[in-house]
Amino acid sequence: MKNEEYYEILAKKLDSAIQGLSKMGSDKISETWMEYLRTLVPTDLIQYMIKLPVFPAVMTIRKFTREIDKTEEKATEILEELFNNDCVMRVGSKKKKYAIHLPLLIFDVPPLSYERYPKEKAEKLARLSIKFLEEEEWYKNFEGSPETPLTRVIPVQESVPIQQNILPYEDVEKIIDDSKLLSLQKCACRMRLEYLGRRKCDYPIESCIGVNQGAKYFIERGHAKEISKDDAKALLKKLNKLGLVHTTENFRKGNHTLICSCCSCCCNLIGGITRYDNPRAVAAANYIATIMNIEECQKCEICVEKCNFDAIRMGEISPNIDQKRCMGCGVCVVNCPNQIIELKRIEREEIYRDVIELGLKVAKETDREIKLF
Ligand code: SF4
Ligand code: SF4
Ligand code: SF4
Structure with a gap:
């Protein structure tokens, strides 16, 4: 089989995962793409990579060894090389398992490696990814x-009055308290635009x-x-004060993997609302x-300036x-310097049970047959 055919097999595998590659x-x-x-994906690794499933399905080293008909040592070496090239993810501690990244991560992990890739590769990936994303x-x-966004906005706890009902999965601090491991990394959307010299903020x-598996x-x-x-x-709290909006996965149960702090200029999530034509991004x-005590407003317009969604007009x-x-x-x-704006509870969005319920709903609505396992 020619290498080109292996890349086509990989593309088809990714296309049958959540998000897919082909345009809706x-x-x-x-x-x-x-x-x-x-x-x-390096040309000498593509024939091996296509033997792996796309996440959330995973494969053990032993099974991969059988699939590629090599020694376990060689199979491990290939898997680690794919991992170090941002093509696959590794899960588990003692018994490691591997899977091809979902399209979202095939798109969003490489920007974190731009500084480690050869310059030509990094520039090409940044340029191509902006082309399929935007154009x-x-x-x-x-x-x-x-109809169904994969992510949702989540307020910082201090913006919700204590007497109001805030559910655990809607509380960013509770997600943090319940986590086993947390990490801090660069924002892929800002990195991509920075690399292309297009970042405005x-x-x-x-x-x-x-968070948890994501942090690991x-x-x-x-x-x-x-x-x-x-x-x-x-x-x-600091990022919220600067005007950044927190987003996380649109489900309530199981492991959240990421808490983003997004700006309307770089982010491809809230940018869907502010820059592209996707009100359900x-x-x-x-x-x-809601403004509580109008008479105490000093008309400083800080709220107007900070709102990423252009929802406040003077x-x-x-x-x-x-x-x-x-x-x-x-x-x-x-x-608000006078603390006269409050958040009020309003039941308007469904938050899905877990990644499977969310993935199946999105697949149905986009008429896409997806393979989860
Ligand atoms: S979604 Fe938002 S915070 Fe996350 S990588 Fe993109 S801009 Fe950064
Ligand atoms: S008005 Fe703007 S800044 Fe305030 S909560 Fe709504 S979207 Fe956020
Ligand atoms: S930030 Fe507060 S005080 Fe300033 S204009 Fe907005 S509501 Fe009024």
Whole structure:
């Protein structure tokens, strides 16, 4: 079999995973994506990589050894090389298992390695990924289906009044408290644009928090350092004050892997709402901002300036909040110097049970047959 055929097999495997590669409503995988895979996966490893399943399915070293008909030592060496090239993920501690990254990570992990790749490879990957994301509109796959976003906004705890009901999976501090391992790594979206000289903001690049399995992966791959729960909470508060919006996976049970702190200029999630034409790019939090004591407003317009979703406009006496645009992120609440903005509970978004329920729903709505195991 020729190498080109192996890359086609890999592309088809990725296309049958959550998100897929082909544009929504089409089963054609673009030449841009094909070139991206050829650039990312070394030619001497592609024939072995296609023997692995795509996450969440995983394969043991022993099974992989049988599949490629080599010694266990050689099989381990190949798997580690694929891991070090950001093509596969490694799970488990004593008994290691491997899987091909989901399309989201095939797209979002390489930017964390740009500084380690040869310059030509890094530039090519950055350029190709922006092309299929923006020009070819793959951002729609990245964000979910038109009805069901894969991620959701989550407010910082201090923006929610204590007397209000906040559910554990809607509380960013509870997700941190319940975690076993946390990491701090660079933001892939900002890295990609920075590399291309297109970044417009000066928000911190080191701002993504890996959780549990996500943290383990980023630390082992050398992309992140471990951080304590207290440091993670303090960082999230600081980033929220700067105006960044926290997002996480749109399910309630099981392991969250990432807490992002997103800006409307670089982020491909909330950017779906602010830069592209995808109002359902990310699910809103089940909260909405309200101004409590209008007469105490000093018309400083900090809230107008900080809102990433353009949901606040200055009126005659005080700002007006557009309830349809408000995503309940809490950024205006923590930044109002007079503390007169509050989040109110509003039941408007379903949060899915786990990654499987979410993945199957998105697949059904996008008319895509996906393989989860
Ligand atoms: S989703 Fe947001 S925080 Fe996460 S990598 Fe993209 S911009 Fe950074
Ligand atoms: S008004 Fe804007 S900043 Fe305030 S909670 Fe809503 S989306 Fe967030
Ligand atoms: S930040 Fe607070 S005080 Fe300033 S304009 Fe907004 S509501 Fe008024």
